[in-house]
Amino acid sequence: MMKPILETKHLTKIYKGERAVDDVSLSINKGAIYGFLGLNGAGKTTTIRMLLGMIRPTHGSCFIKGRKVSQASSDLFKKVGYMVETPHAYPELTVRQNLEIFKRIRLLSDPNAVDRVIQLLKLNAYEHKKAKNLSLGNVQRLGIAKALMHQPEVLLLDEPVNGLDPAGIVEIRELLLDLSGNHGITIFISSHLLSEIAQIATNIGIIHLGRLIQEIESKQLKLLLNQRLIINTTNHSTAERTLNKAGISCGVNKHGSLETYDANAIKHPDHIARLLVESSHSLTHLAVEKENLEDYFLRMIKEKGETNHEAISGRVSHRRN
Numbered sequence: 001m002m003k004p005i006l007e008t009k010h011l012t013k014i015y016k017g018e019r020a021v022d023d024v025s026l027s028i029n030k031g032a033i034y035g036f037l038g039l040n041g042a043g044k045t046t047t048i049r050m051l052l053g054m055i056r057p058t059h060g061s062c063f064i065k066g067r068k069v070s071q072a073s074s075d076l077f078k079k080v081g082y083m084v085e086t087p088h089a090y091p092e093l094t095v096r097q098n099l100e101i102f103k104r105i106r107l108l109s110d111p112n113a114v115d116r117v118i119q120l121l122k123l124n125a126y127e128h129k130k131a132k133n134l135s136l137g138n139v140q141r142l143g144i145a146k147a148l149m150h151q152p153e154v155l156l157l158d159e160p161v162n163g164l165d166p167a168g169i170v171e172i173r174e175l176l177l178d179l180s181g182n183h184g185i186t187i188f189i190s191s192h193l194l195s196e197i198a199q200i201a202t203n204i205g206i207i208h209l210g211r212l213i214q215e216i217e218s219k220q221l222k223l224l225l226n227q228r229l230i231i232n233t234t235n236h237s238t239a240e241r242t243l244n245k246a247g248i249s250c251g252v253n254k255h256g257s258l259e260t261y262d263a264n265a266i267k268h269p270d271h272i273a274r275l276l277v278e279s280s281h282s283l284t285h286l287a288v289e290k291e292n293l294e295d296y297f298l299r300m301i302k303e304k305g306e307t308n309h310e311a312i313s314g315r316v317s318h319r320r321n
C-alpha cells in the first residue's frame with residue numbers, strides 16, 4: 001500500500017480549554033490535491049501550522065513521508081513548500097527582484113531557481129512589473145513561486161483563493177492543476193469554498209469545530225448530493241400547508257423557493273402539481289434539482305457537526321466567532 005506523504009494521527013490542539021483541533025487523523029497520498037474545507041474558525045490554520053511544525057500539538061502527531069514532525073526535524077521541510085498567510089512582497093521591487101531577494105534569504109545556491117519558478121508559475125509577462133501593481137491573483141502566484149523555489153514535493157496552501165475575484169480563482173485553480181498534473185507536486189489546500197475546491201481536489205476533508213467530520217474522494221461527492229423538488233407558487237405559505245397536510249414536509253429555502261426532499265414527491269412531481277392545482281394554487285415553477293455543493297457542505301456541517309457536538313458535549317467549549 002502507498003505510504004502517505006502527509007499524515008496526522010489524533011491531532012489535537014487545545015487553547016485554554018478550547019479544542020481548536022480535535023482528534024484529527026487524516027492521510028494524504030503522493031500526487032493528491034487534498035481540499036481541507038471548513039468554515040471560519042473550523043481549525044484549518046491550526047492544523048496546517050501543526051503540520052509545518054510551527055506550533056506543537058497538545059496531543060497526537062503529524063508525519064511527513066512517514067517521519068514524525070517535531071520542532072527539531074527541520075530537514076523534513078526541505079521537501080515542503082507553504083503559503084500560510086497573505087504573501088509578503090516588497091511593493092517597490094519587481095517580481096524578479098522579489099524572487100532574487102527571497103532566494104538570497106533562503107540561501108538557495110541553484111542559479112536557475114528564479115528563472116525556473118518564473119517559468120513554472122507563468123510569471124514571465126509580469127517579471128518586470130512592480131509588486132505593488134500586481135493583481136491579487138498574481139500576488140498569490142508570486143507567493144506560490146517563493147514556496148516552490150526549493151523544489152518541494154508537497155505544497156501547503158492556507159486559503160489561497162480568499163479574496164480573489166472569479167477570474168483570479170480560475171487562474172489559481174489552473175495553476176494548481178498544472179503543478180499537480182504536470183509536475184507531480186502533492187497539494188494540501190485549505191478553503192471555505194467547497195465548490196471552488198471540489199473542481200480540482202482529488203480528495204476532500206471537511207473540518208468543523210475542530211473535528212474532521214468527513215473525508216472522501218471528490219469523485220464520490222456527486223453521488224452524495226441529494227435531490228430535491230423546487231416548487232414556486234404565488235402563495236408559498238398556503239402551498240406549504242397544503243403539502244404538509246398531504247404528509248409532505250417542505251420549507252422555504254434561502255432563494256425564497258419552496259423545496260422538499262420527500263422521495264415520493266421527487267419521484268412524482270406530477271402528483272405535487274395536481275395536488276397544488278386542485279387546491280387552487282398557481283404553480284409558477286416545478287423542477288427536480290440536485291443539491292449544489294455549497295448546500296451539501298452546509299448540510300454535512302449541520303448534520304455531522306451536530307452529531308459530533310452531541311457526542312463530545314462537555315469537551316467542547318463555546319467558541320468566539
Ligand SMILES: Nc1ncnc2c1ncn2[C@@H]1O[C@H](COP(=O)(O)OP(=O)(O)OP(=O)(O)O)[C@@H](O)[C@H]1O
Nearest residue numbers: 015020038039040041042043044045046047319320
Ligand atoms: N493562538 C490562539 N489562541 C487561542 N485560540 C486560538 C488561537 N489560534 C486559533 N484559535 C482558535 O482556534 C479555533 C480554530 O482557529 P483556526 O484559525 O485554526 O481556524 P480556521 O479554520 O483556519 O479559520 P479561518 O479561516 O478563520 O482562519 C478558533 O476558534 C480560533 O479562535
